[in-house]
Amino acid sequence: MHLHRLEKVWLLIGIGTLVMFLTIVGISAFAQGHHPPSDLTTLDPQKVDTTEPFNQPGLKKIGDNEYELVIVSQAFAFMPNDIKIPEGAKVHIIVTSKDVVHGLEIVGTNVNMMVTPGHVNSLTHTFHKPGSYLIICNEYCGTGHQMMSTKIEVTKA
Amino acid sequence: MKNTALHPNDGKLALAHIAVGYIALFLGAIAGLLQAFVRSGTLELPAGIGYYQLLTAHGVLLALVFTTFFIIGFLYASMSRTTGDLTPFAKKAAWIGFWLMTIGTAITTVMILLNKATVLYTFYAPLKASPWFYIGLTLVVVGSWVSGAGMFSQYAVWKKKNEGKPSPLLSFMAVATMILWIIATLGVAVTVLFQFIPWSFGLVDKINVLLSRTLFWYFGHPLVYFWLLPAYMCWYVIIPKIIGGKIFSDSLARLAFVLFVLFSIPVGFHHQILESGITPFWKFLQIVLTFMVIVPSLMTAFALFATFEISGREKGASGLFGWVKKLPWTDVRFFAPFMGMLVFIPGGAGGIINASNQMNQVVHNTLWVTGHFHLTVATTVALTFFGISYWLVPHLTGRTLTPRLNKLGIIQTVFWCIGMFLMSGAMHTVGLFGAPRRTAYTTYGDHPQALEWMSYQTIMAVGGAILFVAILMILYIIINLAVAAPKGTEEFPVGEVHEDAEKTPLLLENWKIWIGLSVVLIVIAYTVPVIDIIENAPSSPGFKFW
Numbered sequence: 001m002h003l004h005r006l007e008k009v010w011l012l013i014g015i016g017t018l019v020m021f022l023t024i025v026g027i028s029a030f031a032q033g034h035h036p037p038s039d040l041t042t043l044d045p046q047k048v049d050t051t052e053p054f055n056q057p058g059l060k061k062i063g064d065n066e067y068e069l070v071i072v073s074q075a076f077a078f079m080p081n082d083i084k085i086p087e088g089a090k091v092h093i094i095v096t097s098k099d100v101v102h103g104l105e106i107v108g109t110n111v112n113m114m115v116t117p118g119h120v121n122s123l124t125h126t127f128h129k130p131g132s133y134l135i136i137c138n139e140y141c142g143t144g145h146q147m148m149s150t151k152i153e154v155t156k157a
Numbered sequence: 158m159k160n161t162a163l164h165p166n167d168g169k170l171a172l173a174h175i176a177v178g179y180i181a182l183f184l185g186a187i188a189g190l191l192q193a194f195v196r197s198g199t200l201e202l203p204a205g206i207g208y209y210q211l212l213t214a215h216g217v218l219l220a221l222v223f224t225t226f227f228i229i230g231f232l233y234a235s236m237s238r239t240t241g242d243l244t245p246f247a248k249k250a251a252w253i254g255f256w257l258m259t260i261g262t263a264i265t266t267v268m269i270l271l272n273k274a275t276v277l278y279t280f281y282a283p284l285k286a287s288p289w290f291y292i293g294l295t296l297v298v299v300g301s302w303v304s305g306a307g308m309f310s311q312y313a314v315w316k317k318k319n320e321g322k323p324s325p326l327l328s329f330m331a332v333a334t335m336i337l338w339i340i341a342t343l344g345v346a347v348t349v350l351f352q353f354i355p356w357s358f359g360l361v362d363k364i365n366v367l368l369s370r371t372l373f374w375y376f377g378h379p380l381v382y383f384w385l386l387p388a389y390m391c392w393y394v395i396i397p398k399i400i401g402g403k404i405f406s407d408s409l410a411r412l413a414f415v416l417f418v419l420f421s422i423p424v425g426f427h428h429q430i431l432e433s434g435i436t437p438f439w440k441f442l443q444i445v446l447t448f449m450v451i452v453p454s455l456m457t458a459f460a461l462f463a464t465f466e467i468s469g470r471e472k473g474a475s476g477l478f479g480w481v482k483k484l485p486w487t488d489v490r491f492f493a494p495f496m497g498m499l500v501f502i503p504g505g506a507g508g509i510i511n512a513s514n515q516m517n518q519v520v521h522n523t524l525w526v527t528g529h530f531h532l533t534v535a536t537t538v539a540l541t542f543f544g545i546s547y548w549l550v551p552h553l554t555g556r557t558l559t560p561r562l563n564k565l566g567i568i569q570t571v572f573w574c575i576g577m578f579l580m581s582g583a584m585h586t587v588g589l590f591g592a593p594r595r596t597a598y599t600t601y602g603d604h605p606q607a608l609e610w611m612s613y614q615t616i617m618a619v620g621g622a623i624l625f626v627a628i629l630m631i632l633y634i635i636i637n638l639a640v641a642a643p644k645g646t647e648e649f650p651v652g653e654v655h656e657d658a659e660k661t662p663l664l665l666e667n668w669k670i671w672i673g674l675s676v677v678l679i680v681i682a683y684t685v686p687v688i689d690i691i692e693n694a695p696s697s698p699g700f701k702f703w
Contacts, residue, residue, distance in 0.1 A: 002659045003409070007459050014455040018448045025514045026441060035437040036430045036515050045697045075702045099700050101281050101366065103522050107591035107606045112431060112518045116366050117283060118695030119433035134606045138522035138593035140277055142284070142702025143207060146599035 037113040037123045045117035048072060048098045059083055066090045073115050074098040076144035078135060083150070087157040090126045103139035106152065114139065127154045162646065167237035168553040170251050172639075174230025175550065177259055178223045179635055184266075185218030186628040193580070193621030197614045198598045208597035209275045209703060216278030217269065220380075220534065222262050225297065227542050228387045229254070229304050232331040234549060235390065236308055238649050239325035240315040243307075250307025254300040261296025264289055275703040277595065279377070280353070282369045285699030288357040291349050298342050298349075305335040323661040326407055327394050327651060333414040334386040336668065337379055340422055340675060344375030356699060363696035367434045371690060374425035375683065382421040382450075384534050386414065388541035391494055392461055395545070397652035399491045400484055402468025405460040407654045411665040413453035413460075419675050420450040423682030427512040431521050434694050439686040440514070446682060447512045454505060461498065467655065489566030490558075490650070493544035496570050497537040500577070504532035507585070522595075524617075525588025528581040536577050540570060543631055548647050550638040557645035562634050569634065572627035580620025587613035 003011070028034045043051045053070045057079040060068045069091050072079040085091060095104050095115050102115040106125070113121045127133070137148035162168065188211040194200035195208050202208065233251055237243050243251070268274040274290035312332050315324060323329070348369045356364045393410045397403055404410065426443035429435060469480020485491045507529040510516055520526060547566055551558050558566075588594070592610040601607040664670070 004406075004463070007409075007456070007463075010459050011452070011455060015452060018451055021509070021513070022445055022448055025444075025516070029437060029441060029514055034515050036440065036518055037433070038435060038437045038440065039433045040436065040693075042434070042693060042695050045695060075700070100284050100702065101370075103593070105522065105591060105593065110518050112521050114429070114432040114521075116370070116433055117697040118366060121431075121433040132604070132606075134591075134601055134604045136591075136593055136601065138596070139281075140209065140212075140595040142700075143209060143275075144702070145209070145595075146597040149601045149604075151604070 037121050039120050039122045041120035041122075042118055043096065043120065045096075045098065048096060053094065054096055059085065062092075063090075067092070069093045071095040071104065072098060073102040073104065073137065073148075075100060075102075075142050076137070076148040078104075078137075078148070078150045081150050082153065084153045084155060085127060086155055087130045088126065088128060089154070090124065092122065092124045094120060094122045096120050100141050101139050102137045102141050102148070105136050105138040107134040107136060109133065112138070127152070130154045130156045162552060162555065163234060163237045163649070164242040166248060167233065167243050170243070170248065170255070171230040171234040171237075171549070172553045173255055174226045174233070175546065175553075176639075177255075177262070178226035178230065179632065181218040181222035181226065181262070183628065183632055185215050185223060186625060188212070188215040188218070190621055190625040193618040196596075196598050197618035198611070199615075199618060207272065207275060207703065209277065209595075210269060210272055212595060213275050213277050214266070214269050217265060220278055221294075221297065224384050224534070224538070224542075225301060226258065228334070228383065229258075229301065231387055231390075231542075231545055231549065232308060232334060233304075234553070234649070235327040235331050236311050238651065239327045240311055244311055244314055247307040247311040250303050250310070254302075254304030254307065257300030257303060258297045259300075261293045261298075261300060263293070264296065265293030268293065272703065279373065281373075282353070282356075282364045282366050283697040283699050285357055285701055288354055291353045291357060295346070295349055295354070298346055301342070302339060305339050308332060308335050321663075323407070323411075323663060323666055326404070326410060326654075327390060329411055329666065330386065330390045330394070330414055332668075333411075333418055334383060334390075336672065337386065337418045337421060338383045340418075340672075340679075341376050341379035341383065344372045344425075345377075348372035363698055365691070365694050365696045367432070367694035368687070368690050370429060370432070371425065371435075371683075371687065374428040375422070376425075377428060378425045378447075379421045381530075381534065382417050384538045386417060387545075388494070388497065388538050389413070389457055391541050391545050392457065392498060394652050395650050396461070396491060396494060397464050397468070398650035399488060400465065400468050401472070402464050402652070403655035404652045404658070405463045405467070405655060406658045408659060408661045408665060409456060409460060411661065413456045415665060415671050416453040416456075417450065418671055419678060420446055420453075422675060423678045424450065424512075426682075426686075427517070430514060430517040434690060435686055439682075443682050444512055444514050446678065448509075451505070451509065454501075487563075487567065489563045489570065490544055490547050492567055493547070493570045494541040496574055497540035497544070500532050500540070500574070501537040504529065504537055508533065520588055522593060523588035524584040524592045524594050527594045528584030528588060531577060531581045531584065536573065536581075540573060543569070546631075546635055547638070548650065550635055551642055551645075551647035552649045554639050554642075555644055555646070556638060556642040557647050558638065559642055562637055562642060565630060565634055569627050569630040572623055572630065576620045576623030576627055578620070580617050580624065583613040583616035583620065587617075 097117045133152040268290040274286035276284045424447040469483035474480040
């Protein structure tokens with residue numbers, strides 16, 4: 001099929017841009033480890049309270065200013081409530097749901113993941129700036145969805 | 158190809174579809190207006206109506222009902238116009254499809270109004286609605302399949318009579334759109350019939366949540382191309398005639414539609430980028446395929462602006478941009494779809510951002526996404542459908558688009574663009590600050606981060622109010638065109654191919670090859686992850702949290 005000369009140029013630039021874009025995104029993901037949260041761990045969604053580590057939701061220190069934050073989400077709250085961590089802390093967030101699908105978003109950061117029942121999701125974030133961060137559910141989960149939130153207080157080191 | 162009005166029976170059929178579509182538009186718009194006011198904190202809903210109930214109605218009525226009914230009406234009108242009067246089989250199939258879809262819509266709407274299905278239009282498990290909500294949706298989909306069968310038979314009959322000739326472009330595009338729709342809806346049909354309905358009736362206790370979400374998004378992404386392709390039909394075939402030009406290339410237009418059939422389906426994972434249980438490799442593979450679907454849109458942009466420029470120059474335009482002045486800016490049949498095209502530039506760019514793997518983390522489930530599809534479907538597609546209605550409705554009712562209604566249509570388009578600029582602009586911006594989508598009014602205990610969002614949510618309400626005025630204007634125009642405008646003959650514009658364009662290769666019409674390739678791509682993109690999900694993803698009991 002014949003393509004107009006200008007159309008060839010236009011498509012070449014367009015497709016070239018797309019390829020470049022995909023390459024950058026791909027290198028960032030596969031070579032530098034910036035994958036979107038894709039945890040493959042599963043659990044029985046009806047036994048969250050007796051399954052480690054979700055039997056003890058909360059913040060655990062695991063290294064030098066490094067923490068593990070285990071969160072259980074359920075309609076319409078996150079456990080634990082009101083978390084405090086020092087500035088510069090590297091936090092491994094591990095989350096699951098006891099009922100429906102929720103979302104976990106920490107406002108003002110790139111922490112954003114889906115929380116599906118029966119699945120664990122996780123990601124790591126370093127809190128460089130002190131302040132009060134809002135954690136919200138960003139997936140509709142029922143009539144109280146807009147109330148589902150908690151806070152992380154990042155204190156000055 | 159005949160130039161007179163459609164056969165009255167075919168016209169009636171198309172009109173019935175369009176009428177239901179516009180009724181859904183009106184009801185959905187009322188829900189939208191109320192939502193915008195609730196979210197800004199200026200209104201509390203009376204009589205126990207819930208915000209999420211309205212949101213469910215808004216999504217179902219606009220994204221599913223308005224679009225599907227309008228599209229099927231327009232496609233049947235296009236087939237009747239370009240392949241001749243509908244065969245008795247096609248007509249029967251179309252009417253059976255129409256009634257199945259209408260009954261399905263009624264059942265679903267009643268369930269939403271009774272507050273038995275406040276699960277939003279994506280109905281994510283394990284939120285469990287009344288089984289009748291799912292049954293209603295099934296009837297809508299099955300009805301559309303029956304309608305599709307009617308179109309395929311009409312097309313086959315034409316092909317048999319005209320062996321060796323390429324089919325009329327508009328009919329080819331209608332068939333491509335319905336092929337895409339049927340392949341896509343298989344996913345949602347499987348999850349609703351084999352997962353949701355048995356589970357909501359209590360025949361099984363649990364549902365595989367990840368499988369249902371994957372099957373939903375297998376359908377959910379091509380759904381947006383099902384909305385877009387009829388708009389592209391208008392841009393490729395109808396607009397050239399309206400501006401007094403010719404179609405740039407018949408074969409490239411067909412190639413673009415074939416590419417959409419191939420690449421719009423195996424890409425659903427880009428809606429599930431932040432989800433557990435799917436490996437980064439399979440997500441990325443589908444993201445690469447997602448980017449392939451941008452190519453036919455780039456081709457479309459080129460073809461359209463080539464048509465504009467060539468026709469402008471043939472009318473004597475000079476200089477680099479002189480042809481812009483030759484476009485019929487005061488003709489709403491051109492102006493409304495053209496504004497839709499312009500809006501598709503930021504709309505498409507936003508879509509690329511959404512689909513960009515880890516970049517999705519910044520915007521996923523924020524109001525940014527809501528802003529995005531209010532540009533693409535609610536402006537690009539909606540304005541083009543309005544642009545089609547301005548001539549299609551009077552063509553079918555034997556009336557004419559008067560200069561006064563034409564002018565009102567131009568004002569309507571301007572209102573729509575201003576309203577959407579405010580609403581969608583505010584949504585995009587506040588979404589980047591993290592404000593979540595699908596969330597009722599809240600300040601999260603007056604948290605300072607959430608308080609920053611409030612002024613944007615007020616702008617959203619202002620934009621929403623302007624949009625509602627525009628809705629009233631379009632309904633006024635449509636009702637006028639249907640029952641009150643002066644009798645006469647309004648043209649159904651169908652463009653002709655430019656004499657310099659090449660002959661269309663018949664390979665493009667070989668659906669066995671394209672459907673086969675589409676299946677191969679789907680199998681590659683989905684087999685391994687779906688087997689993995691069926692084997693490993695746990696099932697969950699249902700919940701009713703409303």
